[in-house]
Amino acid sequence: MNDESGAAAIPADPTGRTAVPADPMAGAAASAEAAGPTEAVRLSDPVPAEVMREERAVKGEPLLSVKGLEKHFPITKGLLRRQVGAVRAVDGVTFDVYKGETLGLVGESGCGKTTTGRLLTRLVEPTGGSIEFDGRDIAHLRQGKLRPMRRDMQMIFQDPFSSLNPRHTVGTIVGAPFRIQGVKTEHGVKRAVQDLLKLVGLNPEHYNRYPHEFSGGQRQRIGIARTLALRPKLIIADEPVSALDVSIQAQVVNLLDDLQNEFDLTYVFIAHDLSVVRHISDRVAVMYLGKIVEIAEREKLYTSPRHPYTVALMSAVPVPDPARRDRAQRERVLLTGDVPSPINPPSGCRFRTRCWKAQDICAKEEPPLIPRLGDAASHQTACHFPIVEGETVEGRRPVSAPTP
C-alpha cells in the first residue's frame, strides 16, 4: 500500500509549519524518527517553535455547548431484563466548543471519549444532560427532527477499513450524503463528488473504484470527503488517525488542518495520541473514567498541567531523542493499578485510587472542575491538590531504575 505518495499530494502549508510530530506511541519507529524534524511532546520541554501556531480561535458564541452529559449503559440480568447496574461510560461532562476552534479530547482507552463523540452526533441517546448545538438542544430530539440538523454536524470515523461500505464505489460513498439528505447539487452528484475527492487530495477519476483498492490513508481521505459533502459546521473526529500508519498520520492531520482554515470548520478531535492533539487543538480536555479532569488552552495544558492524571498522561509520551530520553525516563510518572470499573467508580475524585497525592478529602468530596491556583478562567481542573509548576512528582521512576 505505498501509493500514498502519488495521490496524496497535500496543498502547501500556508503557515509554513513543518509536518505534525508523528505518532511517538509507535515504539519501533521512534528511533528512526529521531533524525527527522519530528518532535515529540515532553512535559518539561519548552514548546518547540515550529509546533507553535497562531491561535485561530476567536472566542464568541459557543457552537456546541454540552452540560452534564451522561450515558449509562444498562446491565440487565435474567429473563425479565431487570437492570442490575449501569456502565457509567460518560458521567457528567460539561464543555463548550467555540466556532472555528478545535477542542482536543484525550484520555486512555475506555475513558468514555468515543462514547462522548457518539453522543454529540446522537448515534446514541444520552441518559442525561443537554447538548446545545447552534442554539438548540439536540440531546433528546427525535431522529426525524434531527435529520436536517445532521447536515451541520458530521463525524469522521476511527477505522477507515470499516467506515466505508466495501460494496459501494467511492462515488456512491461520497455521494451518499447528497442522496440521504436529498440535497440538490449544481452540476450533479458526480461532479460534486469529484470536487470533493480533489479537495481531499484524491484523484477524481477514482470515482468508480472500490474502497479495497485504496490504502488506509486514502480511505480515510474518502471518509473525510464524505464528511465534508454537506459543508458541516462541526466535525467530530473520533480518533481519525489512530488506525493509520505513522507517516500517513501527519498527512491526514495536516489535511484536516487545511480544511479547517478553508471552510471555517469547528472540530472536536478525539484522540489518545497527545502529540497529534497538541498539533491540531486550540484547547484540550482530558478525560478520565467518564469525566473531564482538566480542560485548558493547549499551551497552558502542555506547559503547566494541574491534574496529576494529566501529568502522568503526558509523561507517558515516549521520547524519540536518545540524548533526552534519559532525562524523560527519570521524570516519568508510573501509575499503579488499573483504571477502576466504570460500573462502580470510586467515590469522590475518580482518580484517587491511582493518585500519589490522594488524601482523605479526595474520597469524600468530588472536586469540581474550576480554575485552580490562580489560573485563567479557561484553565479548569478537577483536583483538590493540583500540581504546582516545578513540583517534584513523587510517582516518578527512581533514577537508579534500569531503563526497559
Place this chain on the structure above:
Amino acid sequence: MVVGPGTVSDQAPVAPDPAGGSVPGKAIEGRSLGRIAWTRLKRDKVAMAGGYVVVFLILVAVFAPLIVKLLGDPPNEFHQNLIDVNTLAPKGGTGISGDHLFGVEPQNGRDIFSRVVYGARISLLIAFLATGLSVVIGATLGVVAGFFGGWVDALISRAMDVFLAFPLLVFSIALAGVIPDKAFGLSGDALRIAMLIFIIGFFSWPYIGRIVRGQTLSLREREFVDAARSLGARGPYIIFKELLPNLVAPILIYATLLIPTNILFEAALSFLGVGVRPPTASWGGMLSDAARFYTIWHFMFFPGMAIFITVLAFNLFGDGLRDALDPKGRR
C-alpha cells in the same frame, strides 16, 4: 485486508496508475468485489466443472421435449414388445440400444432416458423454486431479526428453532394423504408440485435465515452503518443500500448449497410417494419403482446417477462459489 487479486499492489500492471496516469477525462473503472470473485471462481477448475454440469442440467431440463424427440421416445409410451413376458425384465437384460440409450423399464418398457430427462425438469423446478422461497423468507426475516434485535430477534430466532425441530418428513407424508385433487386453482401435478415447493421452501428458510441474521449482526456494528446513520439515513436505506449488498454473497452461497439438499429432499419425498403422481416422471419416483426390480440394475442406476451427479455438481459449484466470494472463510 485480504491480500488477494483485488489489492492495488497485486494488480500493478492491470490497475491504472493511481497518481492519475490514465487518460484524462475518462473515469477509471474500479474492480468490484463481485468481479474479483468471478476471476477467482474462473481459476477454480473443480468449481467451474460443477458449474458447467449445472448449466448443462438446466439446459436439459428446459429443452427436455426437444432432446427426447431427437434421442428417445415419449416418456410415457409403453414398449411391451421389448419386455420378456415371463420375467417382466427387458429382453436382453437392459434393453439398451440406439433407440433406448438408457434401456427400458421392466414390465411396461418405458424409455428410461426420456424419463430421466423429464425427471430433471421436476427435480430442478422444485429445487430452484423451493430454494427461492426459502431465500426470500430467510433473508427477509434474517435481516429483520439481525437489524432490529431485541424482542423481534428473539421471536424470529425461536421461530427458526421450531421450524428446524419440526418432524418434516412425517408432516409431509401426512399432508400428502389429505391433499385434495383440486385446491388454490391448481390440480393434478401442478398442485402436487406447488405443495412440494411450499413444504420444502417453507421449512428450509431457517438455514438461510440464521446465516443472514448472523451476518447482519456483525455488519450492523461496522462503522459504515454508523456513518449512514450520522448522515440521517433511515432504517430501510440502511437495510437495502448498506446491508443487503454485503449479504448477497452469503445468500448466494447458501442458496447454491441448499439446492442439492432440496433435490435430495424432493427425491426422498417422491420415493415415499408424496411427490408427483405416476405416470409423471421424477427421479425419486423412478427409484421407488426400481426398488421392486432390484435385480435389474440399470433401472435404478440411471435415475440414481442423475441425482448423484446433480447433487455433486451443485455442491462442488457451491463450495467453489464460497471460496471465491469469501476467501477468508476457506477451511
